[in-house]
Amino acid sequence: MNQQTETFTQSIQNKLSAKEGTNKFLNELRKRGIQAFGTLGLPHPKHEEYRYTPIVKALEKEFSDGFAVALPTLSEAEAKSFFFSGLEANRLVFINGHFSPEASSIISPESEIRIRPLSEVSEDVIGKVAQPEKDAFVALNTAFSQEGAYIEIPAKAVVGLPVVLHFQSDSRGGITAAMPRNFISIGRHAQASVVEVYNSIGDNTSFLNVLTEVDVADGAQLDYFKVQTESDLALQVNTTEVQQAPNSRFSSTVLTLGGRIVRNNLNVAQNGSGCHTDMYGLYMLHGKQHVDNHTLMDHRQPNSTSNELYKGIMDDGSTGVFNGKIYVQQAAQKTNAFQSNKNILLTPNATIYTKPQLEIWADDVKCSHGATTGQLDEEQVFYLRSRGINEPAARALLLYAFAADIIEHINIEPLCQHFLALVNNKLETRFL
Amino acid sequence: MAKDTDILESITNSEYKWGWETKIENESAPKGLSEDIVRFISAKKEEPEWLLEWRLKAYRQWLTMKEPKWPNVRYPKVDFQDIIYFSAPKKKATAKSLDEIDPELLDTFKRLGISLEEQKRLTGVAVDAVIDSVSVATTFKAKLGELGIIFMSFSEAVKEHPELVRKYLGTVVPANDNYYAALNSAVFSDGSFCYIPKGVRCPMELSTYFRINAANTGQFERTLIVADEGSYVSYLEGCTAPQRDENQLHAAVVEIYAAKSAEVKYSTVQNWYPGDKNGKGGIYNFVTKRGICAGDYAKISWTQVETGSAVTWKYPSCILKGDHSVGEFYSVAVTNNYQQADTGTKMIHIGKNTKSRIVSKGISAGRSQNSYRGLVQIMKRAEGARNFSQCDSLLMGDKCGAHTFPYIEVENPTAKVEHEATTSKIGEDQIFYCNQRGIDTEDAVALIVNGYAKEVLNQLPMEFAVEAQKLLALTLEGSVG
Numbered sequence: 001m002n003q004q005t006e007t008f009t010q011s012i013q014n015k016l017s018a019k020e021g022t023n024k025f026l027n028e029l030r031k032r033g034i035q036a037f038g039t040l041g042l043p044h045p046k047h048e049e050y051r052y053t054p055i056v057k058a059l060e061k062e063f064s065d066g067f068a069v070a071l072p073t074l075s076e077a078e079a080k081s082f083f084f085s086g087l088e089a090n091r092l093v094f095i096n097g098h099f100s101p102e103a104s105s106i107i108s109p110e111s112e113i114r115i116r117p118l119s120e121v122s123e124d125v126i127g128k129v130a131q132p133e134k135d136a137f138v139a140l141n142t143a144f145s146q147e148g149a150y151i152e153i154p155a156k157a158v159v160g161l162p163v164v165l166h167f168q169s170d171s172r173g174g175i176t177a178a179m180p181r182n183f184i185s186i187g188r189h190a191q192a193s194v195v196e197v198y199n200s201i202g203d204n205t206s207f208l209n210v211l212t213e214v215d216v217a218d219g220a221q222l223d224y225f226k227v228q229t230e231s232d233l234a235l236q237v238n239t240t241e242v243q244q245a246p247n248s249r250f251s252s253t254v255l256t257l258g259g260r261i262v263r264n265n266l267n268v269a270q271n272g273s274g275c276h277t278d279m280y281g282l283y284m285l286h287g288k289q290h291v292d293n294h295t296l297m298d299h300r301q302p303n304s305t306s307n308e309l310y311k312g313i314m315d316d317g318s319t320g321v322f323n324g325k326i327y328v329q330q331a332a333q334k335t336n337a338f339q340s341n342k343n344i345l346l347t348p349n350a351t352i353y354t355k356p357q358l359e360i361w362a363d364d365v366k367c368s369h370g371a372t373t374g375q376l377d378e379e380q381v382f383y384l385r386s387r388g389i390n391e392p393a394a395r396a397l398l399l400y401a402f403a404a405d406i407i408e409h410i411n412i413e414p415l416c417q418h419f420l421a422l423v424n425n426k427l428e429t430r431f432l
Numbered sequence: 433m434a435k436d437t438d439i440l441e442s443i444t445n446s447e448y449k450w451g452w453e454t455k456i457e458n459e460s461a462p463k464g465l466s467e468d469i470v471r472f473i474s475a476k477k478e479e480p481e482w483l484l485e486w487r488l489k490a491y492r493q494w495l496t497m498k499e500p501k502w503p504n505v506r507y508p509k510v511d512f513q514d515i516i517y518f519s520a521p522k523k524k525a526t527a528k529s530l531d532e533i534d535p536e537l538l539d540t541f542k543r544l545g546i547s548l549e550e551q552k553r554l555t556g557v558a559v560d561a562v563i564d565s566v567s568v569a570t571t572f573k574a575k576l577g578e579l580g581i582i583f584m585s586f587s588e589a590v591k592e593h594p595e596l597v598r599k600y601l602g603t604v605v606p607a608n609d610n611y612y613a614a615l616n617s618a619v620f621s622d623g624s625f626c627y628i629p630k631g632v633r634c635p636m637e638l639s640t641y642f643r644i645n646a647a648n649t650g651q652f653e654r655t656l657i658v659a660d661e662g663s664y665v666s667y668l669e670g671c672t673a674p675q676r677d678e679n680q681l682h683a684a685v686v687e688i689y690a691a692k693s694a695e696v697k698y699s700t701v702q703n704w705y706p707g708d709k710n711g712k713g714g715i716y717n718f719v720t721k722r723g724i725c726a727g728d729y730a731k732i733s734w735t736q737v738e739t740g741s742a743v744t745w746k747y748p749s750c751i752l753k754g755d756h757s758v759g760e761f762y763s764v765a766v767t768n769n770y771q772q773a774d775t776g777t778k779m780i781h782i783g784k785n786t787k788s789r790i791v792s793k794g795i796s797a798g799r800s801q802n803s804y805r806g807l808v809q810i811m812k813r814a815e816g817a818r819n820f821s822q823c824d825s826l827l828m829g830d831k832c833g834a835h836t837f838p839y840i841e842v843e844n845p846t847a848k849v850e851h852e853a854t855t856s857k858i859g860e861d862q863i864f865y866c867n868q869r870g871i872d873t874e875d876a877v878a879l880i881v882n883g884y885a886k887e888v889l890n891q892l893p894m895e896f897a898v899e900a901q902k903l904l905a906l907t908l909e910g911s912v913g
Contacts, residue, residue, distance in 0.1 A: 328855075330830060333830065345842060345847075346845060347845055348812065348845055350845060351841070351842065351843045352842045353839070353842075354840045355837065355838060355839050356836075356851065356853070357835075357836060357837050358834070358836040358853060359833070359836075360825070360834045360835065360855050361830075361832075361833040363827035363828060363829055363830045363832070363857045365855060365856065365857070366854075366855075366856050367855040368853060368855070369836070369851075369852075370852045371838070371850075372848075372849065372850050372851070373842045373847065373849040374848040374849070375845045375846060
């Protein structure tokens with residue numbers, strides 16, 4: 001460990017020892033996080049899981065004095081300016097990690113949805129899905145997290161409106177860091193959709209270390225979305241730990257357009273048979289952006305299926321990283337698991353590191369993975385030009401088609417439209 | 433078809449038929465590793481000063497290095513002080529004719545099915561046979577000499593062509609490349625050296641046969657193949673070892689240097705003793721193989737059939753430095769019982785319009801673990817580079833594992849990289865179809881596996897392909913049901 005890491009870790013440790021809230025259960029969990037972080041430390045740059053992503057280096061540089069938390073100055077109107085127009089939804093807003101009741105509103109009735117702030121939760125379900133001992137950032141979040149959303153959908157409830165969680169970083173008052181922690185529990189045969197939206201304003205660095213635990217019960221269904229549109233100054237580590245009970249469905253869509261360094265960990269464990277999991281991802285990068293998607297699909301029981309598709313477009317000097325693991329445990333016979341990662345590099349300075357990884361211990365399975373990297377097909381561009389479409393427009397059309405593939409399956413119409421608009425906007429402002 | 437039935441018949445009654453041991457008097461170094469041992473080996477081989485210095489430097493570097501932990505294999509720690517680093521058949525003759533060679537030795541190779549007696553002239557394969565640590569015989573030397581081809585044991589080459597050896601040794605795999613390459617550089621005992629001069633197309637297949645015979649020894653051979661401008665050579669390597677309860681270490685280094693427009697085709701059938709049914713004994717096969725396409729339009733092709741070894745750790749790689757150069761990797765890796773294999777390739781694209789192709793077929797049975805680990809790296813100036821990778825895994829039984837770790841790193845937008853992988857088992861309908869045509873299940877599996885591996889086996893030279901097919905069936909014997 002070099003000296004910088006040491007002082008950085010030390011400053012975290014000092015900060016940790018001072019924390020002690022009033023919630024006894026959370027204090028216990030926090031202790032576990034502190035202990036785990038003490039053992040793990042921050043990942044070494046050569047750590048297999050972090051070798052392509054210099055997040056620790058960036059943190060050491062920006063937060064050499066420890067994590068400062070700037071007080072939010074974001075007004076209600078400003079907070080609401082990030083809302084998706086035309087989307088009727090239950091909204092919870094967190095600014096620099098603090099819950100903002102003014103900007104938040106729950107429309108759905110209590111019979112459909114129960115929401116509490118994390119500090120009032122006493123159930124020991126928290127910390128059951130995400131093990132702080134496994135990853136340093138999970139440990140750090142477990143030790144530090146003060147706020148977040150605890151969402152509970154009772155059995156058989158069908159939530160008509162999506163739940164949108166807004167995480168906004170305001171760094172106008174200086175560098176800021178926050179570690180929100182969410183828990184989403186979908187009861188038996190219930191159905192819901194949750195959207196996480198990340199935005200930032202201000203001229204200083206912001207850092208978010210988000211941890212979301214998801215528990216999908218028997219026969220339940222969750223559609224889960226993540227939209228990352230922070231500024232070029234934002235650093236983010238975003239971990240989602242999911243466990244699925246038998247016959248449940250979980251679908252995740254991650255759209256990453258903003259942020260300087262973004263690291264997403266999406267770990268899904270199927271604990272029952274008859275499960276299905278979808279994982280979609282799209283990253284469109286410009287400038288010096290660095291986006292890293294790590295996914296883990298863990299098939300533990302027989303007769304389940306999963307499907308994964310991640311696509312990326314890298315422009316300028318940006319870097320994309322994809323690591324998709326599929327585990328098929330010995331018990332998980334008759335598993336069908338598919339994974340695909342497709343990338344387009346637009347410039348000589350853009351880079352992609354992809355590692356689709358299969359680990360299989362059961363024999364009666366069908367698994368495949370594929371990865372491609374290339375540029376736009378010149379023949380397709382030529383075809384469009386021969387039909388009177390000029391070159392930039394032809395390229396834009398092809399890139400849009402490539403990207404829209406990920407979004408078009410979304411069946412909440414206003415959300416789908418909004419995502420397409422975001423993609424379009426990024427294409428127009430950054431790539432053309 | 434008659435041939436196929438013969439093959440299947442012959443395999444049903446044997447497990448590892450190369451498991452016998454020859455009683456040959458050995459001359460060995462004492463157990464353990466130290467600078468003295470390195471000096472001892474060098475002195476025994478009457479090596480020049482520069483080579484001893486090179487070995488010592490490698491040894492000192494090795495001392496500072498750590499055993500790699502990243503491969504997906506598990507084995508007890510190797511005690512490097514419990515290994516004999518040099519062992520040679522005692523009556524070693526610098527034989528001009530085969531009459532001078534120990535008849536026991538000749539018999540050994542006869543039992544392995546390798547004719548050193550130049551009787552099978554028709555097969556047209558020049559053989560360099562290496563037993564334990566020392567090359568015992570090289571055939572067809574004179575005929576090759578007429579064309580200016582140098583094919584001899586490494587120690588002879590050091591004496592007769594020191595300038596060539598010195599020029600190319602360690603250029604592809606530096607002494608400090610990795611832990612086992614450093615160990616090999618320090619203590620390598622012998623191996624093959626091959627030089628094909630400008631514009632010469634080697635008329636026959638060159639072949640090296642490795643055999644570990646003595647107990648407690650490690651085998652550390654070094655192969656260096658240099659193909660000069662516009663030349664072509666096809667090179668074969670085969671290996672076996674006696675059946676023993678303790679694990680033996682094999683840490684070899686193979687270097688291939690292909691100059692402008694040269695083509696090297698390297699084929700291996702690796703059949704080291706894999707250990708018994710309960711995973712006892714067997715060879716640890718930790719090998720570094722690498723080729724460099726140094727000139728434009730050069731081509732290196734690796735074909736491997738891996739059926740043996742308790743633990744395999746091997747990544748034949750190509751550095752595609754010259755523009756328009758081509759790298760190929762075809763592999764079938766079969767693991768059964770408690771075998772573990774972590775194998776794959778690296779394709780480093782540096783030059784423009786370089787192409788590579790990877791076809792890897794893994795078959796796991798019993799309680800074995802089979803991993804593919806590959807790297808495709810497209811460097812910044814590799815305009816128009818192209819890669820296609822396919823790695824398929826076949827699982828037989830629910831106690832084995834198949835793992836795929838493909839790393840793809842692309843830094844140039846004009847590159848086209850494709851990777852495909854599938855994992856499945858032999859379809860019940862396929863077996864049923866064979867059963868229904870009167871083929872019993874075990875034969876059906878052999879048939880299907882051979883079909884599955886055909887894409888790779890087709891790359892092997894004829895007589896090797898037959899042997900490889902036999903091996904495939906043999907290794908999987910008893911894994912059905």
